Amino acid sequence: MLTFAARRLGILLITLVLVTVIGFLLIHITPGDPAVAAAGPDADQATIAATRTELGLDRPLIVQFWEYMTGLVRLDFGTSFDGGRPVLDAITDRLPATLSLVVASLLVALLISIPLGVGTAVHRGTIWDRIGVLLASLGVALPDFFVGLVLVLVLALQLGMFDATGYVPLFDDPIQWAYLLVLPALTLGTTVAAELTRHIRASVSDVLELDYVRTARAKGLGSTRVILKHASRNAAMPVVTVFGNQIARLLGGTVIVEQIFSIPGIGQLLVQSVFTRDIPMVLGIGIFIAMIVLLVNVLIDLSYGWLNPKVRA
Amino acid sequence: MIVTASQGRGKGPRPKMTRGGGIDRFRRQPLAVAALVFVVVITIVCILAPLLTPYPFDRGVLADTLQGPSARHPLGTDDVGRDVLSRLLYGGRTTLLAAVQATGFSVVLGVPAGLVAAFAGGWVDACLSRVADAIMTFPALLLAVVIIGITGPGLTNAMIAIGVVYGPRLFRVARAAGLAVLNETYIAAAKTVGCSPLRILMRHLLPNALSPLLVQVSLTMATAVLAEGSLSFLGLGVQPPQSSWGAVLGRSVPQMSQHPVPVIAAGVLISLLVLSFNLLGDGIRDSIGRERKS
Numbered sequence: 001m002l003t004f005a006a007r008r009l010g011i012l013l014i015t016l017v018l019v020t021v022i023g024f025l026l027i028h029i030t031p032g033d034p035a036v037a038a039a040g041p042d043a044d045q046a047t048i049a050a051t052r053t054e055l056g057l058d059r060p061l062i063v064q065f066w067e068y069m070t071g072l073v074r075l076d077f078g079t080s081f082d083g084g085r086p087v088l089d090a091i092t093d094r095l096p097a098t099l100s101l102v103v104a105s106l107l108v109a110l111l112i113s114i115p116l117g118v119g120t121a122v123h124r125g126t127i128w129d130r131i132g133v134l135l136a137s138l139g140v141a142l143p144d145f146f147v148g149l150v151l152v153l154v155l156a157l158q159l160g161m162f163d164a165t166g167y168v169p170l171f172d173d174p175i176q177w178a179y180l181l182v183l184p185a186l187t188l189g190t191t192v193a194a195e196l197t198r199h200i201r202a203s204v205s206d207v208l209e210l211d212y213v214r215t216a217r218a219k220g221l222g223s224t225r226v227i228l229k230h231a232s233r234n235a236a237m238p239v240v241t242v243f244g245n246q247i248a249r250l251l252g253g254t255v256i257v258e259q260i261f262s263i264p265g266i267g268q269l270l271v272q273s274v275f276t277r278d279i280p281m282v283l284g285i286g287i288f289i290a291m292i293v294l295l296v297n298v299l300i301d302l303s304y305g306w307l308n309p310k311v312r313a
Numbered sequence: 314m315i316v317t318a319s320q321g322r323g324k325g326p327r328p329k330m331t332r333g334g335g336i337d338r339f340r341r342q343p344l345a346v347a348a349l350v351f352v353v354v355i356t357i358v359c360i361l362a363p364l365l366t367p368y369p370f371d372r373g374v375l376a377d378t379l380q381g382p383s384a385r386h387p388l389g390t391d392d393v394g395r396d397v398l399s400r401l402l403y404g405g406r407t408t409l410l411a412a413v414q415a416t417g418f419s420v421v422l423g424v425p426a427g428l429v430a431a432f433a434g435g436w437v438d439a440c441l442s443r444v445a446d447a448i449m450t451f452p453a454l455l456l457a458v459v460i461i462g463i464t465g466p467g468l469t470n471a472m473i474a475i476g477v478v479y480g481p482r483l484f485r486v487a488r489a490a491g492l493a494v495l496n497e498t499y500i501a502a503a504k505t506v507g508c509s510p511l512r513i514l515m516r517h518l519l520p521n522a523l524s525p526l527l528v529q530v531s532l533t534m535a536t537a538v539l540a541e542g543s544l545s546f547l548g549l550g551v552q553p554p555q556s557s558w559g560a561v562l563g564r565s566v567p568q569m570s571q572h573p574v575p576v577i578a579a580g581v582l583i584s585l586l587v588l589s590f591n592l593l594g595d596g597i598r599d600s601i602g603r604e605r606k607s
Binding site: 014022251273297 | 463466535547562
C-alpha cells in the first residue's frame, strides 16, 4: 500500500511540473509581452523597460522558470501585477466561497445521480429507465450558463422564491449562506449529475449481471440488500474514476456560475484577472487549481486500493 | 451500397459487406438521423444568413432598442436596437466556424501524436501520454480561460485554447485505435515487405482508426460549441460587434428580467446543437458496431 501511494505521489509531482512548464512556456511563446501587460495600458517605452527589469522579465527564461518553481515549493505563487499583492493571499481569500459552491453542487449531484443511476439500472428497459436516460442526455447537453439563467429567470425573477444573486460567508449567517447557495448549486450540480447518472447506470447494470450477484439473489437476499451490500462496492470502482473528472468539471464550472450569481470566488477572480491582464494571478490560479485536481486524483487512486485489494499490489 | 450490374441480373457473387453497412445501421437510428438533419439545416441556414435576413448583425436602430417579439423582429431587438434573430443567424456562423476550428486544431494536435505514440511505443509513448494526462487532469474550461488570460481575449485565441484542451482526447482515441490494429497481421505484412513507418502510419493505421476518430470528432464538436458559448458568455471569446450564440446570450443577460426571449432563444439553440453533436457521435459509434454503447 505504501509503495502504491508513493508511486502515485511521484506521478503527481511529474504532472505538476509538466503543468507548470506548459503554463510558463505559454506566457513566453504566445504573442503579448508580459511586461507590457504589467506596466499598464498607458505606459511608454521607458516605463515598460523599467517594469521589465523590475519584474526580472529580462533575465533568461530558464532562470525565471527556476525562480518560479522554487517559489512554488515554498508555496510562493508570485505577486499580482495589480497592486503587488501575493497571489496566494488573493486565492485563499476567495477559497471559502468557491469551496462552498463546489461542496454544495457535489451534494446536489450525488443526491440526484445515485437514486437515478441505480434506479434506471435496476429497472433497465422499462419506461422509467428510458425517461431517466433521456433526462441524463439532456442534462449533459445543457450549458451551465443556460441552466443557471433559466433557474434565475423562473425561480428568482418570476416566482420570487430565491434571491437572484449574492453570497454570504458561512460563519456570518449560515441560513442565508445555504439559502443563497441553492440556485448556484442546482445549476452546477445538475450538469454533473447528468454525467454521473450515465456512468452509475452503466456500472450498476454491468455488476448486476455478474454471477456472484445472481448467487446472492439465489440464496434469497432481498433486492435492496443485494444492491447495497454486494453490488455497490464493485459498481463504485468505475464511477469513482469519473468522479475525479467530475470534480475537475465542477471546478471549471465555478468560473461560469460564480459570474452568473456574483459569488466572490476563485472563478470570478480568474475572469477579472484575465480582463486586467494580470498574468501572475492567472497562472497562479491555474496552478493552484491543478494542484487541487491532482490531489483529488491521488485520493481517488488511493480509494481504489480500499475498494479493490487487487490494486494494492 | 454499390449495386453492380451483375447483381441486377441475379448472377455473380453476393454483395459483400461494404461501408454502406455502417450507413444503413446509422439510418435505422431515428435520433441520430434527426440530429444530423438538425446540424445540416442549421449550417445551411447560417451560411445563407445574409439572404435570409434584411438586417445587418452589427448595426442597430437606436430608436428600436429592447423591443419584444413583433412581426418585424420575430425575436425582438437587443440593447442597441439590433435584430436578435439576425444576430443569431450570423452568430451561428461564428459558433460553427469556431467549433470547426477548435476541433480541427485538436485533431491536428492529437491524432498524429496518438498514432506516433502507438506506433513507436516505449519512451516516446510514455512521454506523450504523460503530457496528455497532464492536460486532461485540468478542468477544460478553466484551462481555456487561463490560456486566454495569457494570450489575451479573442475568438481565435479562445479556439486554440479549446483545441489544446481537447487535443488529448483525440490523442487517446488515436493511440488506442492504433494499438488495436498494430498487432494485426497486415501490419506485420506491411513491415515485412519493407513499407516505411510513414507509409504504414498513413496507409494502414490511419484508415483503421478513422471510425472511432469520427465519433470523437463529433463529441468534440459538441464540447467546442459549449466552450465557445461559455467563453463568449464571459466576454472572453467573440469581441463586439461580432456575433455568436454565446455572445448574444451574454449580452442579453442584464435585460433578462424584462426581455427573456433572446436569452432563451440563444440558450435553446446552443443546447440543441450540443445535443445533436452528442447524439450524432453516439449514432456513429453504434453504427460502427465495434464498440458497445455504455
